[in-house]
Each structure stands twice: as C-alpha cells, then as structure tokens.
Amino acid sequence: MSTPSAIVDDRRNPFHVLLLVACVLAGAGGLIDPGRGSTVIRQYFAEWQLYVWYGGVFAGAVIALGALFIGTVIGYYVERIGLYLLAGLCLSYTAAIALGGAQFLALGGLTVLAFTTACIARLARIHSILRHQ
C-alpha cells in the first residue's frame, strides 16, 4: 500500500508559517531600503540587483506562504515555485558569506545555511509527494 503522504503531510504548522512570515518581512524591509540591509549581500550586487534579490525573497516567501492555504495538490506545485526562489537566493547569500571568509561560521551564516538546507529538504519532500500523485 502506498503511503498517503499528501493526506498526512502537516503543512500549516506554526514553525513553517512563521519562518515564511519572517522571510516576507525581511524581503519587504530590503525592498523599502536595500541600503540598510545585509552588508554581506551588498558586496556582490549592484543597487538595482539588490531590489531584485530582496524582491525575490519577498515574492518567494509570499508564494510559499500562500501555497500553504491551497488545499489541493496544486498547492505543492505553487509552494515549490516559492521555495525554489527562497532556496536559491538563500544559497546565494550563504555563498556570499562563505566568500567573505571569516563570518561563515558566525550565527548569521549558519542560520541562513540551515534555512537553505530546510528549504531544499522541503523541496525534496514535495518532489516525493508529487511523484506519488
């Protein structure tokens, strides 16, 4: 008997939702004033690229958050769109910290790396669910 993954999958747990809300807020904050955002990311992007980067984080988080409230299997496809953006952009942030060298093992670097890993793990789970549909 195949595992009814889509039925038992608990998507709207507070931890999941609040992480995405934090991303929405971080993205919105960066869009309002990218100059006051992370110094790490500012080293690698031009000003207009910063807007794209923060816009991507904002859009990815909003899409992934909205997808949690779509009850059907379409929700997984939509969530995947948002998580691709979030995972990729956070990975680029992690790369920026790693290229910066010393700060990589600091709390900020590890936290973003952990969040990136969580996004990738969630994407793998979504792929597994969609493969059984």
Next chain:
Amino acid sequence: MNVTVVLAIAAFALSAYGTYDLVYRRVQARKKSFTDADRSVVTSAVELIEPYRVRVRELVEYVSELEAKLKDANRLIDKLTREVQELRTQVGAMRDTIED
C-alpha cells in the same frame, strides 16, 4: 560574474521552471476532460450497477421489516412473561389459601 550572482540567477530560473511546470500540468489536466467514449463507458457501468442497487434497496427494506417483526415479537414475549408471572403469583396465593 561571481558565484553569488549565478546562484541568484539559478534561483529565478528554477522558479520560472516551477511556474512553467505548474501551467503545463494545468493545461494537460484540462485536455484530459471526458470524451463521449468515456461518458458511454460510465453510462454502461451505471446501467450495469442499477439492478444491484435496486436489489440492495429491497434487501434493506426486507431487513427493516424483519427488524420491526423482531421488535413486535420481543414485546409479545415481555407481555407473556409478565402474564406468566402474574399467574404464578395467583397460583401461589391459591395454594396458600388451600393449605390454610
């Protein structure tokens, strides 16, 4: 172009792929709507099932009737039990009278 920028571009590309995949699947799902042949298969299946559905309904009615009869029988048994009990009491009283 450094790794950071390449990864950011890859993120947008993957997200665009995800959007394309979603739209593609929605379009494919719409194409898979019922054809006349599918409808005729469903109609035949419904026709095939119909006699069994009627039979099941009859059986359910029969079981309901049996249930009602069983209730009546239980009620009758209760009544008879009470009457036998009364008769026993009367016989006991009569025996006492005779013994006296």
